[in-house]
Amino acid sequence: MKKNRLGNTDLYVSPVSFGVLTVGNTQLNLTVDEGAKLIKYAFSKGINFFDTAQYYETYPYLKEAFKDIDMSADAPERPVICTKSLDLSYEEMEYAVKEALREMDLEIIDIFLLHEVRQDPDWDMRQGAWQCLKDYKEKGIIKAIGISTHHIDVTEKMASIPECDVVFPLINFAGLGIRKGSGHGTPEEMAAAIEKCADAGKGVFAMKAFGGGNLTGQYQKSLEYVSSLKGIDSIMVGIGKKEEIDRLVSFAEGTLPCDYQPDISSKKIHIDPGDCEGCGSCITRCPNKAIGWNENGIAQVNHQICLTCGYCAPVCPVRAIIMY
Known part of the structure; x- marks a missing residue:
């Protein structure tokens, strides 16, 4: 390379x-x-x-x-x-x-x-x-x-x-x-x-x-x-x-096929506890009420009801919302 x-x-x-x-x-x-x-x-x-x-x-x-x-x-x-x-x-x-x-x-x-x-x-x-x-x-x-x-x-x-x-x-x-x-x-x-x-x-x-x-x-x-x-x-x-x-x-x-599409079906949204500042923007934005507060006052995702829609990510001011 x-x-x-x-x-x-x-x-x-x-x-x-x-x-x-x-x-x-x-x-x-x-x-x-x-x-x-x-x-x-x-x-x-x-x-x-x-x-x-x-x-x-x-x-x-x-x-x-x-x-x-x-x-x-x-x-x-x-x-x-x-x-x-x-x-x-x-x-x-x-x-x-x-x-x-x-x-x-x-x-x-x-x-x-x-x-x-x-x-x-x-x-x-x-x-x-x-x-x-x-x-x-x-x-x-x-x-x-x-x-x-x-x-x-x-x-x-x-x-x-x-x-x-x-x-x-x-x-x-x-x-x-x-x-x-x-x-x-x-x-x-x-x-x-x-x-x-x-x-x-x-x-x-x-x-x-x-x-x-x-x-x-x-x-x-x-x-x-x-x-x-x-x-x-x-x-x-x-x-x-x-x-x-x-x-x-x-x-x-330059050898990756132009139609390549990764499989992201198993990925989940997570809140990085080291970055989250507890502003609540993601909690307000989540359409399915899948994000709430944890015992430390920062955001946490409930994966049982999370839609993985990604609507929360753009409103996070510190890029604490990640998907893996």
Whole structure:
């Protein structure tokens, strides 16, 4: 599979890539051995780019998957690993960096991001953590730094931040989860922000092309839309099965049949407890009253009466509604 240069960095990544969150305990909850075998299979098929995060608790899968791979800094065929942290302070981020190195048994980290940067004042509040990432890049322990975000305004801001090497924004053709300030944004606005970042030399890889699984039924349209945008170097997709790897690779290599239609009959709608803010928008929108509050004050789906219509997903302000 061809590799794309990630902006102005020295990192070259596959045009489709593996989001490791899916295999972890908040979604499929695969064993470490099962998840590691899936990651190794993807790597054998040409996918060399893997995304994780401190709070995903998926470091053990990557450590196991690549324990027999030369992961030294100058290894020519090493996978590219991105991780992220929600921390605000210098000290907290320093711990997160050292934790990632230790838990994945790495000498260096290819990409480290501030996780889910929101509209101001979030960026200002996280300058301690950002300074830590800059310092560890200067030491050569991190190769590239940047942010992940669902926000158009944050993506635009990164185009003018010289130390930011890479941006990981949310983008899909339906606009699911795209934010602008405190409201909703459009795919066109996010695409324009992505182009600004690319023009400024930032590497850009996209998240949520399938809108958290809600657009999987429109598989090719979803991937074709994101891959056609100017500035997208890779599309990060949550993966949980070998057949998902095979069809993703087929898409990237141009061999996927034009009439391909995935079977989504067994997929269910879930509320990610780590993202839900308890606003109640999905509860109000559900036509079958299948979503209610749980004991922790966040939304929960009753799968016995859920119609899997997906009407709830567009109204969620934080993209907490996923389908798998």
